[in-house]
Amino acid sequence: MxxxxxxxxxxxxxxxxxxxxxxxxxxxxxxxxxxxxxxxxxxxxxxxxxxxxxxxxxxxxxxxxxxxxxxxxxxxxxxxxxxxGGRTTVETLRVGFLGGGFYELYEPLVQAHKLDHPGVALEFVELNYDTQFSAILQGEVDIAFCRLPVGLDGLEAGPIVMSDPRVVCVNVAHRLAGRDYIDAEELRGETMLRVPASQAGTKWSEYHFPLATPQRYPLAPGPMIRTVREGIAAVVAGHGVFFLTKRAAHYYATPRMTFVEVNLPPIQSALVWRRGDARGSIAAFNRILMRVAREAKIA
Missing domain, CATH: 1.10.10.10 (Winged helix-like DNA-binding domain superfamily/Winged helix DNA-binding domain)
Structure with a gap:
């Protein structure tokens, strides 16, 4: 077959x-x-x-x-x-990422890895809300830089690399546009964009795309999205709001959307791999990433 x-x-x-x-x-x-x-x-x-x-x-x-x-x-x-087996490199490590991924760490990370492990080639694979965890489980990538918490069983995460304030993405005509900072309860009654919980995990979906404020006032369920850019398009069209990191706000700046910091727990990111995958190349990549992040005063 x-x-x-x-x-x-x-x-x-x-x-x-x-x-x-x-x-x-x-x-x-x-x-x-x-x-x-x-x-x-x-x-x-x-x-x-x-x-x-x-x-x-x-x-x-x-x-x-x-x-x-x-x-x-x-x-x-x-x-x-x-x-x-027939290549000059000993191994190829496929590294998944969501959205802006490693941001300012890309260049120093690749350079440091090449110096320390020249026999391991890196391949970067862009993932989305659907695949950031499932791609690891299915062997499509060896490791991925994910937003925590880990959404599916069978995976484990390394140390937190980035911990960024959370911002809500709103249309420039939105009632909250122009504010520097808001209380999460001010979002009550808003329409929150959604992701497929079956792929991202219910715990993960509720953390990043909640349908209620911390005091349990409901948020209306909005359109389903699978990528950050789909979320941006929905916000620009006036179909709802969603959360990104403050770091991502600089990366995804667009004229018809603005970002307002909100007093919710930060969005944290770390490397994630299959539970029990003890390959040295994964451990080495994790160590190098943490070192580069510390040198950049991020971790």
């Missing part, structure tokens, strides 16, 4: 959306549909129930996805290790 069809099946089982699965796999929606159709024909069972509005998994699909994840992950890792 074609392993690609199994990878397509797993991607669709997580995204539950043909378009998003196709985007994640860098293939067309029609190709995703064809892979799934062939797999279902081979098994003689439907793995998904499809309507014009939604995609859900059948009981057979859920069982198959549960049993395939670890074996497919192991095959991916084995193939990557085999590919590395």
């Amino acid at each position: 074609d392993i690609r069809s199994l990878e397509v099946f797993l991607a669709l089982s997580e995204a539950l959306h043909f378009g998003r699965a196709a985007e994640r796999l860098s293939m067309s929606q029609s190709s995703v549909s064809e892979h799934v159709r062939r797999l279902e024909a081979r098994l003689g069972r439907n793995l998904f129930d499809r309507t014009s509005r939604r995609v859900t998994m059948t009981a057979t699909g859920e069982i198959l996805a549960h049993r395939l994840r670890d074996p497919i992950k192991a095959i991916r890792l084995a193939l990557r290790e085999a590919e590395r």
Whole structure:
């Protein structure tokens, strides 16, 4: 059986959306549909129930996805290790990041790593709210620089690297625009953009995209977003608000959106990897990042 069809099946089982699965796999929606159709024909069972509005998994699909994840992950890792065998570098470390990622640390981090570990090549992979944790579990990246708390089981985090004040992103015509600082209770009644909790984890989603103020006054659920730039577009269109770090505010400055600091706990970031992954290259990257962050007076 074609392993690609199994990878397509797993991607669709997580995204539950043909378009998003196709985007994640860098293939067309029609190709995703064809892979799934062939797999279902081979098994003689439907793995998904499809309507014009939604995609859900059948009981057979859920069982198959549960049993395939670890074996497919192991095959991916084995193939990557085999590919590395003929290269001059000893290893390639795939490093995921969300949004602005390492910000001002990119250049010193890459330079320090190249000096200390010339045999390990770094590949940076941009992730989104959907994938910042799942990409690690699936072996698509070896390690990722994530916003805490860790959202999914099976992962562990290194020391906190960045701890930044939280800002709320609002349209320039918003009632809070122009303020330097607000109390979180002033957000009551606002529309908060959302992310898919099934992919980011409920705890993570509630921390970064809450639907209530600290005193439990409700926030209206807004449109679903999967990237920071989708969030910015929604704010500019007047569809809601969401939180970023104060550091990110400089990176994502745009004429129709402004940032207001809010008295909520900070947004912290750290490296995250699969629990039990004791590769020396991961530990070394973590040490180098912490050293570079301390030298930059960040950590």
